[in-house]
Amino acid sequence: MGFATPTCPIAKRCGGCEWLAVPYPIQLRRKREAVVGLFSDLLDSGASEAAPGDVAIVGMEAPRGYRHKAATPFSPGKGGMIRSGFYERGTHRIVPCAACLAEDPRCRPILNDMARVAERLKIRAYDEDKGRGMLRHAVVRTGWRTEEGLLTVVTNGNTLAHGRELAEAVAEAAPLRLSVVQNINQRRTNAILGPTSKPLLGPGVMHDSLLGVTFEIGPTSFYQTNPEQTEALYRLAIDGARLEPGQTLLDAYCGIGTIGLCAAKAVDGVSVVGVERVEGAVADARRNARANGLGGRARFVCADATAYLADSKHNRTGFDVVVLDPPRAGATEAFLSACDASGCGRIVYVSCNPVTQRRDLDFLVGRGWLLESLTVVDMFPHTKHAETVAALRRR
Numbered sequence: 001m002g003f004a005t006p007t008c009p010i011a012k013r014c015g016g017c018e019w020l021a022v023p024y025p026i027q028l029r030r031k032r033e034a035v036v037g038l039f040s041d042l043l044d045s046g047a048s049e050a051a052p053g054d055v056a057i058v059g060m061e062a063p064r065g066y067r068h069k070a071a072t073p074f075s076p077g078k079g080g081m082i083r084s085g086f087y088e089r090g091t092h093r094i095v096p097c098a099a100c101l102a103e104d105p106r107c108r109p110i111l112n113d114m115a116r117v118a119e120r121l122k123i124r125a126y127d128e129d130k131g132r133g134m135l136r137h138a139v140v141r142t143g144w145r146t147e148e149g150l151l152t153v154v155t156n157g158n159t160l161a162h163g164r165e166l167a168e169a170v171a172e173a174a175p176l177r178l179s180v181v182q183n184i185n186q187r188r189t190n191a192i193l194g195p196t197s198k199p200l201l202g203p204g205v206m207h208d209s210l211l212g213v214t215f216e217i218g219p220t221s222f223y224q225t226n227p228e229q230t231e232a233l234y235r236l237a238i239d240g241a242r243l244e245p246g247q248t249l250l251d252a253y254c255g256i257g258t259i260g261l262c263a264a265k266a267v268d269g270v271s272v273v274g275v276e277r278v279e280g281a282v283a284d285a286r287r288n289a290r291a292n293g294l295g296g297r298a299r300f301v302c303a304d305a306t307a308y309l310a311d312s313k314h315n316r317t318g319f320d321v322v323v324l325d326p327p328r329a330g331a332t333e334a335f336l337s338a339c340d341a342s343g344c345g346r347i348v349y350v351s352c353n354p355v356t357q358r359r360d361l362d363f364l365v366g367r368g369w370l371l372e373s374l375t376v377v378d379m380f381p382h383t384k385h386a387e388t389v390a391a392l393r394r395r
């Protein structure tokens, strides 16, 4: 493998790509070894069919330009200038950035261009110390399988003077079909997005597809940022599920329904129930199911995953396979207990935090489950993060 180690002029100050100086093949080896180390006694035990040497890592062929979502804070500079870029590590000082090698190269120029257009239109950047000014942040997302993009302009107020002109000028110069949304955040908080959004240009949503399923993505939808590796991750999850026609899959912590809908698309005759606690995401999932002709086989419930599965009303014996993809905190014992008590024969655990996954797998193994395989997926090259997919079956 001949990877040239890339360099970035602001790597030290930005801190986003902590491992940038480490050659990519060594990054992959380190991530794999860290996961194997964390799981070693389990992999060496009778509770695992996979030995440490069976744990593979799926890396990227070209580990750059992988992030299809980029954001910038804005702050006022001298004479109406608007600063954009990244926060310097541990501070709220903005370091300008002309190009970020982790991002889709179309992203950063759109954000910087927006600052220039706003200066021309005399729109003021938000001053977080004084709580004054209009433009707080911008977030742009670009399609991987589509030529669509969505720019979210976060403002400290409802009325953005020249908002339409701003949107049109930025979209005009963008190298893809860009829809622009205004999001209003009037709270004094570090959270980027506020509660309400309205379209400034175009439909206010964009589309992308994964494994042949098209997803509509709005300004607040959760959607993985590295689509190429997301496909690898989902494929592993679907393969690990070994679904057969007629079976029912529970997609727990399902977000906008991506894993479940990809599974329904991949295996004819499989039914999916997704459970997710964010109402907007559930609405997206339902719409995505219908738009892909999967509405008859996929249904989504807005609930806490544990409460849903532990509540016997929900016919919890009806699931053949459970896929779960919880946040960094992992699942709860009550959720895992309910999984175990349900009739399901297989569990596929997708994780963005191997530490909590290890804890949760210990619990399942204690209840007699067998670890069949463990695979690492590199979703965030040049960082220390690792995602993992574990497939288990009932003994």
Ligand code: SAH
Residues within 6 Å of the ligand: 222, 223, 224, 252, 253, 254, 255, 256, 257, 258, 259, 275, 276, 277, 278, 281, 303, 304, 305, 306, 325, 326, 327
């Ligand atoms: N599988 C999806 C989403 C994974 S992110 C994807 O790949 O896109 C984890 C999701 O779990 C988030 O959407 C979050 O809102 C949801 N979540 C977190 N805690 C939850 C809980 N207790 N019950 C149900 N959903 C939860």
